[in-house]
Amino acid sequence: MARRARYKPYQQPTGGWGSVFSLGQHAIRQQAVGTAALLLRDHNKPGGYACTSCAWTKPGKPHLAEFCENGAKATFWDLTKKRTTPDFFARHTLSELRNWSDFDLENEGRLTHPMRHDPASDRYLPVTWDEAFADIGAKLKGYDPKATVFYASGRASLETSYMYQLFARLYGHNNLPDSSNMCHETTSVALPLSIGTSVGTVLLEDFKKTDCIFSFGQNVGTNSPRLLHDLQEARERDVPIVVFNPLRERGWEAFVSPQRPGQMIANTPTQIATQYYQVRAAGDIAAMLGIGKMLLAWNDEARASGRPLVLDEAFIAHHTDGFPAFEAKLRETGWAEIIEASGLPRASIEAAAATFAKAKAVIAIYGMGLTQHKLGVDSIRTLVNLLLMGGHIGKPGSGICPIRGHSNVQGQRTVGISEKVALVPLDRLAQQYGFEPPREDGLATVESCEAIVAGGVRAFIGLGGNFVRAIPERELMEAKWSGIDLSVQIATKLNRCHLIPGKTTYLLPTMVRSEIDEQASGPQIVTVEDSTTRIHSSRGKWKPAAETLLSEPRIVAELAKATLAPNPNVPWDEWVGDYGKVRNAIEQTYPKDFSAFNQRLDMPGGFARPIGARERQWETETGKANFAVPTKLSASFDDGLDSSILRLITLRSNDQFNTTVYGCSDRLRGIHSSRMIVMMNADDRIRFGIAKHGTARLTTAVDDGILRSMGGFEVIDYDIPAGTCAAYFPECNALLPLWHYAQESMTPAAKSIPIRVAAE
Ligand SMILES: Nc1nc2c(c(=O)[nH]1)N[C@H]1C(S)=C(S)[C@@H](COP(=O)(O)OP(=O)(O)OC[C@H]3O[C@@H](n4cnc5c(=O)[nH]c(N)nc54)[C@H](O)[C@@H]3O)O[C@H]1N2
Ligand SMILES: Nc1nc2c(c(=O)[nH]1)N[C@H]1C(S)=C(S)[C@@H](COP(=O)(O)OP(=O)(O)OC[C@H]3O[C@@H](n4cnc5c(=O)[nH]c(N)nc54)[C@H](O)[C@@H]3O)O[C@H]1N2
Ligand SMILES: [Mo]
DSSP states (O other): OSSSSOOOOOOOOHHHHHHHHHHHHHHHHHHHHHHHHHHHBBBBBBSOOOOBBBBBOOOOOSSOOOOOOOHHHHHHHHSSSSSHHHHHHHHHHHHHHTTHHHHHHHHTTTTTTOOETTTTEEEEEEEEHHHHHHHHHHHHSSOOOOGGGEETTTTTTTTHHHHOOOOOHTTOOOOBBBBGGTTTHHHHHHHHHHOSSSSSSOOOOHHHHHHEEEEEEEHHHHHOTHHHHHHHHHHHTTTOEEESSSSOOOTTEEETTTTTTEEEEEEEEOOOOOOOEEETTTTTHHHHHHHHHHHHHHHHHHHHTTTOOOSHHOOOOOOOEEEHHHHHOOOOOEEEHHHHHHHHOOOHHHHHHHHHOOOSSSSEEEEHHHHTTTHHHHHHHHHHHHHTTTTTTSTTTOEEEOOSSSSHHHHHHTTTTTOOOSSOOOHHHHHTSSSSOOOOOOOOHHHHHHHHHHHOOOEEEESSSSSHHHHHHHHHHHHHHHTSEEEEEEEEEEOOOSOOOOEEEEEEEEETBBBEEETEEOOEEEEEOOOOOOEEEOOOOOOEEEEEEEHHHHHHHHHHHHHSSOOOOOOOOHHHHHHHHHHHHHHHHHHTTSTTOOOOOOTTEEEEEGGGGTTOOOTTTTTEEEOOOOOOOOOSSSSSTTEEEEEEEOOOTEEEEEEEEOOOOOOOOTTSSSSSEEEEEEHHHHHOOOTTEEEEEEEEEOOSSSSOOOEEEEEESSOOOOOOEEEEEEEGGGSSSSTTTTTTTTOTTTEEEEEEEEOO
16 A cells, blocks of 8 residues: 555545445455445345444334445455455465555455464464364363453354353353443443443434434544434434534535435535534543533523523432532533633533523434543543433433444343443353353453463453454554464454464454355344344345355354353254244343344334333432532543643544454545554644654653654644644554553543654
C-alpha cells in the first residue's frame, strides 16, 4: 500500500453514490461480484442470514436492500474467492509473515485446512482434524484448567457460545474473556448499577416515537450505518439530533439513502445532526453536568413562576434514588470548570440543554467515545442521570441506547460467556448437567494479559478474534506470548495473532455465518442477539469456502469431547447434529429470556428479551433507578493541566472492521492511501514545531519505566479540538499501557492515551 496520505475533506453525504462506488470496488477486489445478488435477497432478510458486521437491529419489514456499505464489505470479505491454503503456508515462514500488514494477511483469503505450527521450519503444516483434536485434548487434560484462557470475539452464534462456556466450566474455569471486555464492558458495569440491566432499553420502534436524540462518542456512518435509516426517518419528523464528538463525523452530518432512487438522483442529503458539539476527548461528563445544571436552573425558574416543570419530579420521587446528591453536585459545579473540562462554550451547552428540556421522549445513543475512558463508568452513569431527570427511561420513544460492536457480542454474554460468575446461572448449569461448576470469577481480557505476562497461562483458545492485535501493550504482549504452551486459534482468515506462536500452535479454520452449515439433521440455523436485545435467526446460503471446513459448534464439541470425561447429560454429538437441541438447552438454562426459543425463531424483526427497566422495574440493590455522582469532570487520565501532553483517540476508519483492514481509504474523513496518520489541530502542530504535512513521533507520556514510542505518523491538520488528536486502531496499540483502563470495568482507555508529539 502507498505510504503518503492524501487528505481532502469529504463533502459528499454518507451513503449515496460514494457508498455504491466503494462497494463495487470491494466486490471486484475480493472477486466476490457474484455475491451481490445474494446480498439483496438474503442479507438480513427473513429466511436469510444475519450480517456479521455490526450489531444494529433489523426491522420486521426489511428494506429492499437491508445492508449498508460496510456490511456488504464484510460479506465480500467473507465470501471472497481467494484462499489461504497449505501451499501458501509452505511458501512462507511465520517470521516472514510477521512483516506483512493486517490487510495483506487477511487479503490472502479464507483459511481452508487445519494447520499446526512446526517450530523447526517456522511454518504451519497441515494436520488432520482428528490429530488436532486429540493432541489439543490430551494437552488440555494435563493443565490446571485455571491456567487456561478461552477467549471469544463477539461473532460466534448463541449456540456456539453456549457450548463454549459450558466446555470451559465443565473443564473447570471461568476464564472466559470476550471482546466485550475491550468494548462495552463499561456499559455492563454502569447500567446494572444505574438501572438494573446490563443492556440498553431502546427498541427500534422507539425511534419512531422519540422527539429528541442525543449521541455521545459513536460514529454512525462507519460503524452502524443501517441506523442512519432510522435517524433519517426521525429527521423527517423534525426530531432534533444533538451530537457530541471531537470529530465532525460525516455520518452524523449528511446522509443520502441508497434505498431512495429520488434522493440518489437529486443527491439532496438529509441533514442528520441539528446541533453538533466538538467536545474535547474525555470532556463529556463536564458537558453532561452543564446540561444538567441548566435543566435544574430552568426547573427552579419554572417552579418560581408557576410554569410546567422541566424535570419529571414525580418520576424522580417514585422511581429513583440518590437525586439530592447529584443535584448538589450540579449546583456546586462551576461554569468555569465545565467549560475548561468540556472544551465547549457555555452557550453551546445551554443550547443542547434547551433541546433536551423541550423533549417529551429522549433517546441517548453512545459508543466507544464514552466506554473507553478511565472514567467510562462515570460517563455512562452521568448520561443516565440526565435521562432520569426527565423520566426518559421506561417510556415509549425514550431510553439509553449503547451501540454494541460485534454482531453477537451482546448475545455471547447473555448465554454465559462471562468471567463474572454473578452474571451466570451456575446453579442451573450445575443441575442441568450434573456437575459442580467453578464458583470464583475468572479472568477478563486485561487480567488474562496480566496472567500471560506473569507466565501463568498454559493454554489460550481463541474463538475468533485477533487477540494480540486488539489488546493494549503490543510489544510486551507479543514477547510474552511465546511463553504459552498451547495456542489454539479458531478463525476464518489469517491474522497477526496466528503468527505469534506458543510452544504448540493450531490454526483451525471455520465457516462463516453466510455459508450453508449442513449437519446430520440437514442445513442448520443459528441465532444472534442485536444491540436492542432482539434475537434473530440466520440461515447460511453460500457453499462453504472449502470442504475441509468445520462449523464452530462442531469444533467446540470436538475439543470438548477430546478434553472431558463423557457426561451423559451433555450430548455433544446430538447437539452438533441438530442445533435446535442446543437452543432447547439454552431455553432450559434461561427460561425467561428464551421461552419457546425454537418456535420463535422467525418472528419478524426477531423477539426481544424482557428487560425490567423497560417496564420501570429496577433490578438494583435499592429497587430504584440510581443517580450517581461522577468523581471527576474529566474522564481522562488527567484534568488537562499539562498542555505538552495530548489526548490520543484511537479509532476505526471507514475501511476496516476492528483489526480486519479492508483497505486504506477512510473516505468519510477524506483520508486516503495511508493509515499511519495522526489527525491534529493545526495550532497544536505549529506549537510542537511540526511542518505542514510533516511526520511525527508519538510517545506515551506515562512514568512507568517502559518506553512506548512509534514514529512515522503523517500529521494531518484536522478539525479537532486543541489538546486532542486521533489515529487508527490497531496500529497504535503499542502506545496503550495495559494498566490504562476504565476503573471498575477494566476496558482499555483507548480513547484518551496521554501522548507527547515530536517532529521527525
Ligand atoms: N464498519 C465497521 N463497523 C463496526 C466496527 C468496525 O471496525 N467497522 N467495529 C464494531 C465494534 S467491535 C464496535 S465496538 C463498534 C465501535 O463503534 P464506535 O463506538 O463508533 O467506535 P470508534 O470507531 O472507536 O469511534 C468512536 C467515536 O467516538 C468519538 N470519540 C472519541 N473520544 C471521544 C470522547 O471523549 N467523547 C466523545 N463524545 N466522543 C469521542 C470518536 O471521534 C469516534 O467518532 O462498531 C462496530 N461496528
Ligand atoms: N486501541 C484500541 N484498541 C481496541 C479498540 C479501540 O477502539 N482502540 N477497540 C476494541 C474493541 S471495541 C474490540 S471489540 C476489540 C476487537 O477484538 P477482536 O474481536 O479480537 O478482533 P477482530 O478484529 O474483530 O477479529 C478479527 C478476526 O476474527 C476472525 N473471524 C472473523 N469472523 C469469524 C467467524 O465468524 N468465526 C471465527 N471463529 N473467527 C472469525 C478472523 O480470523 C479475523 O482475522 O478490539 C479492541 N481494541
Ligand atoms: Mo467492540
